[in-house]
Amino acid sequence: MARRRSAPAPRAGTAARRPPRPAASAARRRGSSGWTEAHVHRLFWRAGFGATAAEARAWAARGRAATIDWIVDGPPGGTKLHGPAPRVDGRKLDPVNEWGHDQLWWLDRMVRSNRPLVEKMTLFWHDHFATSEQDTPRMLAQNRLFRSHALGGFRPLLKQVTRDPAMQLFLSLADSTKEHPNENYARELMELFTLGRGYSERDVREAARALTGYRSKWTNKGFQGIRYEAEEHDDGVKRILGRRGRFGVDQVLDLVCDHPRHAPFLVTKLWQFFVAAPPSPATVRALAATYRRSGLQVKPVVRQILEHPALYRNLAAPDLVKAPVVYIAGALRTTGSAITDNWPVWLSSTMGQQLFQPPSVAGWDWGPRWMSSNAVRQRFVLGNYVVNYGRPRVRRGAYKASLRPDRAVAIAIAAVGSPPVSAAERAALTRLARHWFDDIPKSWRDKADWRAESLQRTLRHLLIAGPGAQLC
Amino acid sequence: MVAAVPAALAVVVVTVPSAPAAKRPAASTAVGVSQREFRLTPYRTRVPVGEVRFNVTNFGEDVHDLVVRDARGRVLARSAEVRSGGRLTLAVKLKRGRYRLSCDVANHAQLGMRAGFTVVKPRGGR
Numbered sequence: 001m002a003r004r005r006s007a008p009a010p011r012a013g014t015a016a017r018r019p020p021r022p023a024a025s026a027a028r029r030r031g032s033s034g035w036t037e038a039h040v041h042r043l044f045w046r047a048g049f050g051a052t053a054a055e056a057r058a059w060a061a062r063g064r065a066a067t068i069d070w071i072v073d074g075p076p077g078g079t080k081l082h083g084p085a086p087r088v089d090g091r092k093l094d095p096v097n098e099w100g101h102d103q104l105w106w107l108d109r110m111v112r113s114n115r116p117l118v119e120k121m122t123l124f125w126h127d128h129f130a131t132s133e134q135d136t137p138r139m140l141a142q143n144r145l146f147r148s149h150a151l152g153g154f155r156p157l158l159k160q161v162t163r164d165p166a167m168q169l170f171l172s173l174a175d176s177t178k179e180h181p182n183e184n185y186a187r188e189l190m191e192l193f194t195l196g197r198g199y200s201e202r203d204v205r206e207a208a209r210a211l212t213g214y215r216s217k218w219t220n221k222g223f224q225g226i227r228y229e230a231e232e233h234d235d236g237v238k239r240i241l242g243r244r245g246r247f248g249v250d251q252v253l254d255l256v257c258d259h260p261r262h263a264p265f266l267v268t269k270l271w272q273f274f275v276a277a278p279p280s281p282a283t284v285r286a287l288a289a290t291y292r293r294s295g296l297q298v299k300p301v302v303r304q305i306l307e308h309p310a311l312y313r314n315l316a317a318p319d320l321v322k323a324p325v326v327y328i329a330g331a332l333r334t335t336g337s338a339i340t341d342n343w344p345v346w347l348s349s350t351m352g353q354q355l356f357q358p359p360s361v362a363g364w365d366w367g368p369r370w371m372s373s374n375a376v377r378q379r380f381v382l383g384n385y386v387v388n389y390g391r392p393r394v395r396r397g398a399y400k401a402s403l404r405p406d407r408a409v410a411i412a413i414a415a416v417g418s419p420p421v422s423a424a425e426r427a428a429l430t431r432l433a434r435h436w437f438d439d440i441p442k443s444w445r446d447k448a449d450w451r452a453e454s455l456q457r458t459l460r461h462l463l464i465a466g467p468g469a470q471l472c
Numbered sequence: 473m474v475a476a477v478p479a480a481l482a483v484v485v486v487t488v489p490s491a492p493a494a495k496r497p498a499a500s501t502a503v504g505v506s507q508r509e510f511r512l513t514p515y516r517t518r519v520p521v522g523e524v525r526f527n528v529t530n531f532g533e534d535v536h537d538l539v540v541r542d543a544r545g546r547v548l549a550r551s552a553e554v555r556s557g558g559r560l561t562l563a564v565k566l567k568r569g570r571y572r573l574s575c576d577v578a579n580h581a582q583l584g585m586r587a588g589f590t591v592v593k594p595r596g597g598r
Contacts, residue, residue, distance in 0.1 A: 096515045097502040099527050099559060133531050135506045137515055220587060222513035 035064040038315040041420050045472035046274050047071045047306055048116025050330040053418035072303045074115045081112040086339035096136050100345035103355040108339050110329035121150035124273050127363035129161050131170045138166040139356045151299040155257050162253060165226050174216040174226055178234035181208040188361050194256040196265040199241060206238040210252040257296060263288035267301050274305050276319040316422060318471040321370050324351035331382060331464055334417040337390030347382055351375045383465030392416045392460045399452035401445050405433035412459035425468045429459055500525055508532035510583035512575055520594035526562045530554040536575045538562050543570045566591045
């Protein structure tokens with residue numbers, strides 16, 4: 001599983017919608033200790049789905065520590081979704097029964113939540129414990145599980161995931177009995193969920209025995225749940241990872257969590273979720289020490305990653321590719337747009353990421369692999385939707401052909417939420433604006449305001465979907 | 473890199489996306505239905521009178537279909553076959569009463585691909 005996430009970039013911000021007031025005399029663009037709006041944009045994209053212009057200004061003024069505290073711990077008052085709930089075809093979402101509404105429901109949380117890091121970590125766990133091809137109600141229940149443990153302890157999360165019906169049915173842990181132990185879950189438990197390597201085939205087989213005993217119950221009303229039946233559990237002696245005993249389910253989960261390879265494995269994967277460049281051995285050691293010292297808590301590790309200088313390296317040249325759902329949710333969030341239709345569902349899918357349907361138990365391939373030729377085309381199509389149906393849509397008659405090119409670009413940047421725009425990008429857009437009317441005779445230009453509107457649409461589209469918008 | 477973005481690219485920008493989907497009848501109710509070997513599970517088993525849209529997903533490996541019967545066993549609607557991993561919507565107007573859903577491919581119903589379903593008066597009556 002080549003899963004290096006490389007990626008990208010700064011863009012503007014968004015949606016925790018009500019940013020704090022900047023301190024009275026704080027500088028607008030640069031807060032204390034070199035903490036700038038560019039840092040805020042970087043942090044909000046990596047730890048969430050972008051920052052609005054207001055958030056970038058406010059948090060730059062508040063400083064690094066306050067910003068990271070807010071991202072990691074959340075605002076007082078708990079999780080809230082800001083703004084009106086989405087309606088599609090004039091109706092509220094029905095995530096269980098309408099196709100695609102499960103995805104819209106989650107995307108909407110990414111767009112409107114005041115805890116973007118919790119949604120981002122829910123996405124991390126969805127990829128880490130990738131489960132697919134299961135009934136919608138069970139996938140939504142699993143999603144709630146990931147959200148409730150998003151930044152908590154790994155051990156309790158693993159114990160819950162092991163008992164989660166969607167996972168049990170996906171990896172055939174349900175109905176794995178002492179007579180017929182199924183190795184699927186035991187194998188992925190070691191390879192993908194906790195260790196990566198450092199275990200043997202025998203460890204897998206013996207762990208499968210330790211994990212036996214769960215039975216699924218079905219009636220003519222459908223699935224009724226998973227039950228543990230002690231008589232179906234193999235209570236014999238097993239030898240797993242060098243230890244010998246009559247291990248049961250929780251004991252084998254403790255064995256893998258306490259294995260020396262687990263901490264480096266998980267902290268490396270967390271790092272790769274947030275930072276494109278691979279971690280140094282020293283960084284892995286430091287993160288693993290934090291992880292162990294905290295009793296396998298995820299939050300302190302994530303905090304340490306979000307505080308690491310590597311996350312803020314080269315702010316002008318982002319290098320982490322936005323995953324499709326991050327790109328879509330971020331485009332909506334940072335432009336102040338809402339979900340009003342099904343288009344995010346098919347666009348996300350054609351960009352290569354369908355929520356609740358990862359391609360395999362190994363999850364998605366992150367990083368540059370998101371940028372296939374078709375995916376790039378679809379990312380460009382996204383700009384059409386946001387510009388035509390989102391907040392950045394162009395009002396008729398609002399723009400004059402006489403507008404100066406640099407002013408036209410400034411208006412477009414403000415209209416899409418004031419994302420960070422590099423000098424090269426701004427120059428290219430200004431050049432485009434300068435030549436936009438070249439094919440019209442000068443004597444006609446004072447009547448060419450309609451072309452000023454198409455220029456605005458084009459500039460906004462390029463800001464939302466151009467190369468600079470794909471990285472964070 | 474952006475400097476290379478030319479006007480030719482910009483022309484695409486002006487393209488307006490497809491029109492919004494047609495509105496559904498006000499009384500239409502969606503019911504997710506999953507199929508696999510050999511289970512058929514409606515995610516909602518009581519719906520109000522009116523059009524019911526069965527949104528079927530075949531999570532299994534075999535081909536399946538969906539058949540709606542009334543309490544007497546008369547077939548009211550039958551879907552086309554749904555391939556493995558496929559989806560399909562079967563819309564049918566239903567009066568108050570009990571109904572049965574099944575997959576009629578081969579002996580799938582006997583193997584367990586059947587479920588009950590009830591249509592009730594909406595709150596406030598109609």
